[in-house]
Amino acid sequence: MEELIINGGRTRISVSVLPDFCPICNVGINPEFVNGLYCSTQQEVDALFLCPMSKCKKMFIASYRFESMKGFYFLKSLLPRTPKPVTVAAEVVEISPQFAEIFTQATQAEEYGLNEVAGVGYRKSLEYLIKDYCVAQRPDQEDDIKKRPIAQVIESFVTNENIKQCAKRAIWLGNDETHYVRKWVDKDIKDLKMLIQLTVNWIQQEVLTKKLLEDMK
Template sequence: MNCPDKDCRESFIAYYRSLGNQFTEYEFLTTVGKLRGRDFSDEIAKISSGFIKIYNEAYAAEQQGLTEICGVGYRKALEFLIKDYAIKKHPTEKDKIEKKLLAPCIGDYVSDDRIKSVAKRAVWLGNDETHYIRKWEGKNIADLKKLIDLTLHWIEAEVLTESFSDEMPD
């Protein structure tokens, strides 16, 4: 729950003990604190609002110490980012892109080698977060987030470069 005071809005958890006959007694209260979301550029927001929503849900899980599930969320966020980016670049292929597995989608619809390189590795680490046996033992959530950040960086750089090239032709 969140505190109803408009100036507070801090998250909290209240614990009650059952007294039987549908009566309960308050036991104690814990606070979770205010969960922070991450801000993303307008360029990324225009490409994939779904990415931002899912990433911030994974980030909230991580802030609450839910480390076994936040990696799955980051992997899902990456898929939304890549597929939305691919659809933006290839709008006539939307149906195919939506149905395609992520790794082949990157191979078929991402032309920038920098984006392709880091996104592919992010998929590898993201998949490790969903499987019983890890393939990349020396890597962790922090590495996955760095690869997602690099993917964001190169996508943003490409979008901004194209924008300025269109606005200021040779």
């Protein structure tokens, strides 16, 4: 439990926590409190903080909502937010730069709390990754690969069993993000991201292994 003095020093309130990272530079900090004000009612408070990092020095707003059952203000958001950079393996970017772009945008959407949009983006990124990967493996069948539904592409053109099984299940969950009724009710976007990451890892390992073996014949 922490305390803030708001309204120019006229009011003292109890809050659940103080921000421990800057939503702009994404660095762990002990922010400098500037001031706070009630919003339209006394149920919500916006508190202004300053990031102490010399490379940032930006101000951000922590929004609190009063919890009557607990008797204090609960931190609900930090704004503005700058999404953390997304790192995609260079070997995968080389195969599918469009995957990297779409996956990055989906991650940013998720960080902004747009989960319904993020899930669709992750599903789209996976389709680009798998089709670009298959085209790289079989360039003579590029037109056929691009025209086929993604499930058929995985079944017909992916020979690496680890990639096939992870990608197949990722598509199952990705389709749930685009359909009205979910089939996998016990799975969510975290499971989808994990399967995409596993698919990416297996592709990267395959590429690196192939390069190493060619270099050391």
